[in-house]
Amino acid sequence: MLRTTPSRTVIEQTKQDGSFRAIKCQFKECCTKRWINLNATELSSSLRDQVYGQHLVIKAVVRHIKAHLSNKDPSKALALSFHGGTGTGKNYVSKIIADHLYKEGMKSGFVHMIASTKEFPHADMVPLYKDKLRELIETSVNNCEKSMFIFDEIDKMPPGLIDTIKPYLDYYDNLSGINYRKAIFIFLSNTAGTEILQQTLRFWHEEKERDTIELKDMEKLVTTSAVNTKTSGFYHSDVLLRHMITAYIPFLPLERKHVRQCIQDYLLLKKYYTNYGDIEEGKVRQIAEQLQYSPEEEQLFSTTGCKRVPEKTGYVMEED
Template sequence: MFIATFHFPHPKYMDLYKEQLTTQIKKTQERCHQTLFIFDEAEKLHPGLLEVLRPHLERQAPENHRAKSRKTIFLFLSNLGGNIVNEAVLNLLQAGGSREEIKLEHLVPRLRAEIEQSTDSGFGHSCLVKENLIDFFVPFLPLEYRHVRLCARDAFLSQELLYTEEALDQIAKMMVYVPKEEQLFSSQGCKSISQRINYFLP
């Protein structure tokens, strides 16, 4: 897993990062039959760095890249388009619908347009997006209060700790919810939940 601001923080070292990333991909593909590369904070990746990935994603890639790249998945996690997704879910809920009714085809065109029009992200203007080299855009729906409670429960269970329903409620209430008026969605998803359970240990 690569985190943009952690692994590639300084634009002035971009040539070095490109070389390191190319080497890492090549070595991993040689060692592993199937590979998965995850790029978190993709919206903060330098376009030049994304250019390194082009040979692995192009449909007509050179033969030596294509053979290895067939069994390689590149996953880009990004906050781009989050507002569009939240707005779509909010509108549906306000109209009396449920999140389970949301179809991928309702969100993906709007999400893709938002990513392409983003002015403060190199990802939206990268060759990967402009040349349609990304196969799927998968929107993550915002987490509601009930989902945050489940995250808290899972955090306790993963550490084999006992919990109470009251503790789950208190942890869920500690989170910040948006929009300001409706307060339906956790602004941070379930981030920091695992740290928060420490306040409720016996």
């Protein structure tokens, strides 16, 4: 049998293409280590410095992200489900993860933020949305196997839509030649926020330190609420029932001391003050009092976390 070998021209062209690609990737984002590279120590440090009152989040996020990315052949895609009330840091933590994994952060072409209320507003258009979602995921991962998908407001997603992504979270080596196991999926939801608050309040009434709350104290509450709440987006979902989620991560309600820390950060960010030592405690207290707290009797937790800190800070500081 005759054996054929690549012509000299083909070999040279291949080398030229490789050289061109290497040069291009020096300046333009590519799916390479130059553009996608985790420093777990820096991620942990940033979470500890910038995220308040969320000891469960910091530990779990760093461990899962590090374990997934250090595995050259993970068994499945990483799927993290963030649960908690408004303003507790779910979006913020997602941004920090992206900033420490992708050189371009949230602006990376490999990071996809999907806001349910914007992308899937009509419950009667679920079949169309399913096709769009499949196309986005398949095209993105085909382009870069380390793509990240952040699904915001899962609790506002039409029922049944989330199951579209189940195959991409499963233990398949590949689907139609594409390997999805190195991708990262993050789901953000207010579902179980009430249950998380009640459990945190229970610890407070029992005079237990907040930092003694463990994941095992919350995980069942979160999963039960997510799968049984009709408006959760995960209602009776195969993604949950088939155990496709790697970890359920609860975001605890923020106390006044955490809100004050957010206020201090924002005052510095907007250059109302130049350093922490200059910040007037009276101003911080005044801004904090503009927010609402619950439960009605204890007035312990901010009902909107740190979400409304910017507008309340602007309101108070402009009085002068």
